[in-house]
Each structure stands twice: as structure tokens, then as C-alpha cells.
Amino acid sequence: MAKNTLASMGVYEEYKDLKMVGVLQRDEAKQVMEAAVPVGVIAALIPSTNPTSTVIFKAMIALKTANAIIFSPHPSAAKCIEATVAVIRQALKDFGAPENAVSYLEYASLEATQELMDDRDTKMILATGGKAMVKAAYSSGTPAIRVGPGNVPCYIEKTADIPQTVERIIASKTFDNGVICASEQSVIVDDSIAETVKEEFIKQGAYFITGPDAEKFGKLMIQRNGLMNPAMVGKDAETLGQIAGVAIPAGTQVIISEENQVGRDYPYSTEKLCSVLAFYRVQDWEEGLALSRKVLELKGLGHTLSLHTADEAVVEAFFLHSPVSRVLVNVGSALGAVGVTTAFLPSMMLGCGAIGNGSTSDNIGPKNLINIRYLAYGDKEISDL
Template sequence: MENFDYDLQSVQETRNLARQAKLAQAQLAKFNGEQIEKIIRNMVKVAEENAVSLANLAVEETGFGKVEDKIFKNHFASTELYEFIKPMQTIGVIKDDKVNKIMEIAEPVGVLMGIIPSTNPTSTAIYKSIIAIKSRNGIVFSPHPSALKCTMQAARLMNDAAVAAGAPANIIGCISKPSMNATNELMKCDEVAMIIATGGSAMVKAAYSAGKPALGVGPGNVPAYIERTANITKAVKNIMASKTFDNGTICASEQSVIVEECMRDQVMEEFRRQGGYFMTPVETNQVSKKLFVRGHAMNAKMVGRSAAVIADSVGIAIPPGTKVLLGEQQGVGEEYPLSYEKLTTVLAFYTVKDWQEACDLCIKLLNNGGVGHSLSIHTENQEMVMKFAEKPVFRILVNTASSQGGVGASTGLSPSFTLGCGTWGGSATSDNVTPMHLINIKRIAYGIKDFTENTTSCSSACVAQSNSPAAISDDQIMNVVNEVILLLKKRGGN
């Protein structure tokens, strides 16, 4: 009975939040650029002021990741994002093509539903709040139950900051009684116009089956190929910086390292030097069993944990200062657990003969749960980059840390915590999602070609042709004349 009451309350709360957001968004849709800019600036300011407390709250509640890295993520989701989206035109006339006489006008989508993952619970809420307001949309969040408090706090801070700067009340909402029924209700309710889903593959699939537009992110299973021309020290440094960032909770983080035989020993030595520990086959098996439940679903207790915590959990002794655990794998699939996505400080390690074998292995790994997302390559050979550009992903990250590169922190990609995987990954977009994905574009098109005369003359010609006898060519006429002359000559000869 208690659960039944909770579900009823949860669903009712969700309906109320959606209705309130719809009323607020109808008002926000009338705001001009100056008003929106003022609101966003205040949201960014409040996000920065609370970056540390939100990071602490997220780690305390979920146990995932590191406070210092979550502080950076909160900063990146606010200040860095703001600098990038500031010049974007999302209101009124956004394009005026004088030559073709087409004018484009931005219109908001409406009310968004934002699904928030437990791995990035505050930064994703900040990021989605800001891009929603930039495009004059309202948003209601469905938080992960294990990150409810910190996501609620982030959403509350963003809403209060927006309202204090002039936004309508309840423009940003968050479910306080999360349940599957509430999430389904929000997905399918009439007030919600679009879903932005960041989370597990099951949740993303549910978003796409809700019967309305959705922008979803599939899982990442990023292979990192260290090609023979790579700067090994730099490549390993980037991989270590990426995999240890927030203890591997970003979906763009590397999952497997691929090296060629000719440099295997050098790479392994460099990993050891920088804090990597190569597990024995027995240790690899022990860790693999601990990391996964129900096949290759990640054990929540191991997500975003340090190498020391993982090693301790299975009784492995590792050197002090170890940052990442590496396990050698001989293949991909069910018999090789580390070939799947691992949102923690564990990497699979593969050795191949050459780049062709690396190519084949990358495709197998991507098809094993990361197609469409990202691939990392370390090389000084531009031709090799282009060979790997053919792989089934939409982010080929070159000579950079994959986590930071994928979200746009160390590359020129759009700053984002929603990384589309395109149709290959079952997503509606292959982009890093920005406010430009959250607007409708209305077009005013003037006539630039007069078809009335052309149509009339064409019609007249067609009618005349259809009413007249079939046209006879000059050659046909000459043939008839020649035949008559020949016939007359024959008669005269008789």
C-alpha cells in the first residue's frame, strides 16, 4: 500500500511539474535576447558559486568519482559552456538570405524532459538547464534515484537563479519522488515536447519509444589505439589523465588500449611508470567478476571508484600510487568481460600485429557496445588518422585525452554533456548537443522565380500539340516526293 501511495504521489507530482513548466515556458517564449542573456548570466554565476558544494554532495550521495573533478565539470557545464553558446542566435531572425529571399526565425521547442545520470548528476543538470533557457524552453528533470539529492539541489539552484533574474516561476523543475511510473508519465505527457536523455541504454531506448522527438546518448566503449608513430609518453599521459578524471565516469573515457607488437614493451613500461598496474590473468578474472553483474551490466558499487578501492574489494595487492588497473584481453565479447564499457579506473589491454588488425579490433569493440560514440587514436601519421576516420563513430579524437576531448574541453568540439551517437548508435543526432538542437526554425520564403508565364505557355503548347496531327519531318516529306518521281519515271518508260 505504501508503494502504491508513493507511485500515485510521484505521478501526480510529475503532472504538476509539467503543467507548471508549460505555463512558465509560454511566458518565456516572449522574452527577447537581452532578457535571456541576463537570466543565463545569473545561472552561470550561481553554478560557479555552488560548484564545490554540489561536487561534494554528488560524491557523498553516489560514491562515484572525485570531488575536484566534479568541481571542474560543474565549472565546464556553466562558465565554459556559456562562453561557447553566448554568440549563438536562438531568438527572432537568425538568418536573412538576401539573395534567395529566405528569412529564418527561431522558435522554442516547448517543455523539455531532461533525464539525468548518476555519474554526472549536477553538471548535466546545470548544462541542460542553461541550454534550455538559452533556447527559451522550460525543462523538467527526471533524476537518477541514487543521485536524487544532488540533482534536486542543482535544479533548484538553477531555477531560483533564473527566476531571480526575471524568468517565470517553475521554468526548471525536478521530480522529488522518482519512480519508473513518474518517468514514463513525464516522457508521454502532452506538455513535454522533446526529451533529452542522458543515461543507460535502456532509458535512452525508452525515450525514443515515447512517441515524441528525443535526443539520446548511447553507451561509449572507446578504443584508444596507440599507433607506432605516436609519442608514447604523451599518449599514455593523455590516457591516464582521461581514465582517472572523475574515476572514469564520463562515457567518452577510454575503455580499451590497443598497441602494436613492435612497441608493446615500451607502452607497458610507460603505463607502469605513470601509475598503471598490469593485472595477472587470475587478478584480471577476479576484477572482471567484481565489475559486472547480470552478464556485462556494471556493478554500481564499482562505478567511478579508484584503482585502490577496486583492488581492495577483491584482495589484490597493488603498488602505492596505482591509478589505473589494466587487464590483457585476447578477444571481444562474452568471454572477455573487459571488452565492455567500464565507467571506472579499469582498462582492457590488447596487442595487435599492425594497423589493419587494430582497425578490425576497433570495429569489434565498438560493435560490442559503443558504435557511433567515439574513438581515440594517438599518431603522428595524418594518413592513419584518415584511415581510422572510416570507423563507425562520430568523434575521432586525435592525440588527446578522450574524456576531455569528447565533451569539448580539450578539443574544438561543442562543450556538451550529451554526446549524440547518430543513427549508428540509435540516436537522432551525431552532434554534441547545444541550444541549436532545441529550437524550431520557421522560414519566410519570397517568390524569386515567375512560374505563371512558363506554365501558361507550356500548357498552351502542350494543348496545341495534342490537338494537331502528328508532325511530319522534312526527311519524311522528301521520301514521299522521291517515291512519286520514281513511279512517274517507270510509267513514262512503258
């Protein structure tokens, strides 16, 4: 419900007064003008993790910019997506707008999606989904805006308010059971406060998994191909334990594994779209920054980093030297990145920029779905040159 509200009312309130159709700007002194030009038909890939909110969001920004949009549903969320499109189409009909401006592939398949993306009348692709589909979007020859994986490192510096920081992280990581790509994945803590932070996590409902249980759980959670086990996506801690055949105490909010390595052979160091975190210790913020970069380089370049500190010099260092498109300070990253608990633009598509192999680092919005047509009057003659 919170995600759907952000995608509808949050987006509406942010952009309702933004002019995105017709003449955008006139400069009488320079005699130039700018006008918005819709890109045309947009193909939108929809993931299983945020199906209803992503449909609402992409429909809203498409309609705001006078574009038509066709959704390609993830097969496991097809009924959710169909129901959401029906609500939107009914609203369009009630207002006398063309309801076919929002449509979807009734029979979702890889072949149908590929045909939609390749069609000469499709002018842009909004690609949210798995690695294979995003790669197909980029190879279609149609301009595409993509998002990337969010293997978000979360650094806790020694000056942080520990109880509040832990509360924020648990609330963020357990929101919708961790399916938002901007949720925390690895907690990196100054060694001088690590034991206190660990005790606070346990006090607030975390369970530190160890030994053979941790190994068994990790191998099941992240498959040999490096992708997450679909059966464990978006599951709460106790259900995850049942799936893995590992005893998780009743009432556990989040499962944490203490780690000291990052890489493909260390499943807890990668993106985990469920209520699971990695826990690392570092000597100081410089080591914390280096480890954060290592986590991002594994999977997550260009996406998001969060940190908790009262030291503005540390904030500036992370802001200037982290290979991400958004840095969040003293806030849970899941809802902070999408603009619920921060002043970021509200968006269910978080661009990862060139470093993340994307075309933009923006929180995607209406401005990404128009072209600008420019007009100018002559103000000098060749002879004047």
C-alpha cells in the first residue's frame, strides 16, 4: 500500500504543476523557444518484486508526458499487473481519455516481449527486471532506460546514534521483506562500536546465523549462477529458515551473517532481496569506504550507498568518492532512495548512470520521457561575423 501510494499520490503531488506538453519555455530577449515532444509508444518491463507500484508509476509518468505505454508483465505477477492496468484504464475511461494509451501484453512471454521491444513503433523501453530482460532491451536497438542491481552497502561510523541507526536499518530492510532494490545489503561497522551495534541488532530482533547453518543457508539463497533463489525472494526471516531447513528463532526480524570477504564465492556479500544482511567490521571510515566500493563493484555499481554518522567530513568523503548515483545519510535506504523519507524525486526506477551501464543516474521521472524541440530566430548575419 505504501509503495502504491508513493507511485500514485507521491508522483502526482511532485509533478502535477510541471509543464510537460507544448511550449515549455520562451526567451523573448534571445528569441528562442523550447517545446516538449512525446517520444511515442513506450514498452515497459515490469518485475515480480514491485509489480503494482511499478505499473502505476510508469503509467503516471507516461500519461504526464502524453506518451502511450504497453506493459510486459513478469509471468509470476501477471494477474497483479493485469488488475492494476484495469484500474488505470477505468480511470482513463471515466475522464474521457483514450484508455488504450495504457495497455499490456495479455499473453506474457519472452518472445512477445522481444517482439514488442523490436517493433518499429516502439520508441523507448523502460526496463525494470532481471539481467536477461534488461540485456535484451539494450540489444533491441530501441532506446532504453534501465536500472541495475542495488547491492547497497550501509556504513555505520563511530559517531552514529546506534539504537536509532539499527532501528532505521531493520525497518528499511524488512519493509516489504527486502524486495526494494535500494534496501541495505551489507552493514559495515567501525570496529570500535561493532560489538555494541551487534548487541543492538540482537536486542531489536536480529539473529546472527553462524557455522554450518550459515553455509547451508547462503548456498541455497544465492545460486551457482550468482542469482538469488526465486523461492526466497521477498520472504520474512522465519519463512526463509523453513525454506532452507535452518532453525530461526521465532520473532526474528532479520537474519545477519558476520562476514570478512566479498566476492562471488561469498553469497552474503551480494544482493539479497529478502530479510538478510551481511555484517562487516572495519578500522575506520577510510577502510569503510574501500570496502563499500568493493561491495558495489561485485554487484551494485551506480546504484545507492547509505551511511550513518554525525561527521560531515565523512559524509563528504563518501559523497565524492563512492561509485553510486545516490548517497543517503542517517535514513533507511529502501524508502530514502525512492523519495519517501527524503527529498529525492519519487520514483520506482533508480538510474545507475554510466558506471552502472545506464543512460542516466536520475530517479527516473517525466523529464526522461520527452524530447525537446528547439526554435531560434536569427540574431546576426554572416557578414556580421
